[in-house]
Amino acid sequence: MIRDGTTPLLGHGSDATRRRNLSALLVQVHRSRGLSRSSLTQATGLNRSTIAGLVAELVELGLVVESVPEGAQGVGRPSPIVRPSDGVGVVAVVPEADAVTVALVGIGGRVLARRRTAFDEPPRAQELPPLVRSSLAALRRSRPGLTPLGVGVAVPGLVRSTDGLVRLAPHLGWRDEPLGSLLRAVIGLPVSVSNDAILGATAEAVFGAARGLGHAVYLNGGSSGIGGGIIAGGVPLRGVDGYAGEFGHTHAGADDRRDAAGVPGSLESQVTRAALQRLLGIGPVDQDEFEAALVASAEPAVLAEVDRQLDYLATTLGTVVNILNPELVVLGGFLAALDAARPGRLEALLADRALDAARESVRIRRAELGSDLLLIGGGELAFAALLADPASMGEWRAG
Template identity: 40%
Template sequence: MEANPVGPAHGGALGTNLPRVLQLIHEHRRISRSEIGAITGLSRSAVGNLVNKACDLGLARIVEHRAPESVGRPSLEVEASEYIVAIAVHPEVDFLELKGVGFNGEIVASKRITLQEPLSIPEMVDAIVRQTQALTRRIEKLGPHYDVVGAGVVIPGQVDSATGTVIHAPHLGWFDVALRDILEARLDLPLYFGNDGALGCKAEIRFGAAEGASEVVYLHGSSGIGGGAYTRGRELNGRNGIVAEFGHIRVSSDNTRDYSGLPGTLEALVRREDLEQVLGLSKVSDEVLEDTLLGQRTTQSTELVRRQIDTLAVATANLINIFNPETVVLAGFLRSLYRFDQSLFLECLKKHAIPANLRSLNIFLDELGGNSVAIGAAELVFEHLMMNPDRVTAH
């Protein structure tokens, strides 16, 4: 991944250049000190001081690297550490999931609770607080170097990320909930908030299927359908973070309404629960849904999936016509539709997309799978941490 160079070290170089070096270590996961110097333009001694500081903070460690069939002393590389952890908190209508994500992207601990019925706001808040505290204790018991430094809260709906206010999460039945204020009163952790689709997109473009791409459209299917978009390498955020509500694109004159009450939309016609129902499943993971869908192709399920594929292709074509991306990523349960009949999806896409925009277009499935949203939520924590590394206690 390319990085913008910073000026040579001088004066307060340690403080001004440390965030950039931490970013390189975090994004590359493992990188040599010479590569850091080449990218940043920093001197060898300056890089050494910055790497030592990153190690002191528990964010990195020095490891030996020996190339195959090489002779002589192994080279030294800098590796991102799993010790500094962000907790991703993901409330949904039928589950509450928490994952501890290390600075190196590793999932160090997780907890998933299946909900038999939707929780009220006070009940969900109680569950979030209780489970976050429990997972924090569990992570910090892994060893003396482990430190939980914040939590990223995933919202399946519209959220003002600056204020932490959930504007509308229709599946949860939440309207104008000042969630940050509520949780900050009970959790002693820095808290950050983001939309589930946008967070999945953030993770896939940094570490997954869209890594290295600058023009990206990401579609994510869960209880609803959302997504994210990057243009010229920058995330589209809209006026207040509410953007890329791709599930609400109207694709049909059908009067079936989505969870926000809009008729004929992608989300109204491509529904996860319809797939579960036709397969006789209930509240299963995306992996189980996909395995069952691909392994049990009944006449009824095939008819439903083909309709959903056609609708998904129409919506995707609309986005291709608007954004002209180099990469489209399908995530969540949408990847199951693509895998069910890739040829049908591509055939439908060609009928509705501008031919010029299809040239050299890459269509990928998410690489991070069920961890993409959690990794994206953790990024909210790590982004702030890298800009303010003094918040980390030296190890």
């Protein structure tokens, strides 16, 4: 069966079976960061001998390693532990207004090495390729045994998923920057670019608060706006072009003041970290410091502003719950702080804004992955091709 890439062929040959099983195994190892061969047998329903063959192929490809288990695990012959190999990884790139971070991420979502370059003013798109190139060279020297298989970039803006064109990234001052092609021209690896919040949602769904859930929504409050990502049916929802998840511009209240994108009455025109910082009398501090200050504050003006912002946030959350019926809403950035400052209030407000049936099954949690979130998310993006077809990437590596 020959795949020419123009149309996704619907048929399945016997090689596709093998591909799918290799993929299922590698995904299991990736998500669990190591598990016994017998667990793989149970999880997949495949025969012991089949698992043995598949694992042997993954070892051959340099993607996993087998080791003897350490502690006692019960009667019977001990089953070898299958772990992600440190021989392969991907490159995660996170451009922000004040810095660009490049990291090596291993299978299992482990950030193995990172390199942060500070910027006084936002980096230009043209600056990224040489920066990524040199950072990658330095990172590779620090980890000589690791072969990078791809690059995943998390951009705070609208990214066309087909080619990695950044349509708009206000925080960086970018508009229609062909970041994907720019990087591909310089880095000899497959490059994928995506919106940062979608990747944050992906990371939280694989390793964080929404681990294993089929339907979840990630909502992030950053210094320049509010972004989000949707997990539907266990996979990130990108939309036709990759622009899905822009919750910041949803209509959330009576006030028709416009946000930076010109949308009137939108969530991110009302719910801002800047307004809270002003009332708290602090500068652009660290995320943890900000939250500590917000939670500690008993200032009436601060509390009033927190409640006002929570009210707007609840309206958007109501819309989200009514439209998507998620199992979990994950709050990141200053939205997590907002919820922490008034525990339980957001859920109480939601009772008024969402239909009972949908509201009953939704929980609200804070993001778990902290500062590594986008590195892991970028890693997930770059790993996607490998996880979907381990054999082809292994061959690519050998060549």
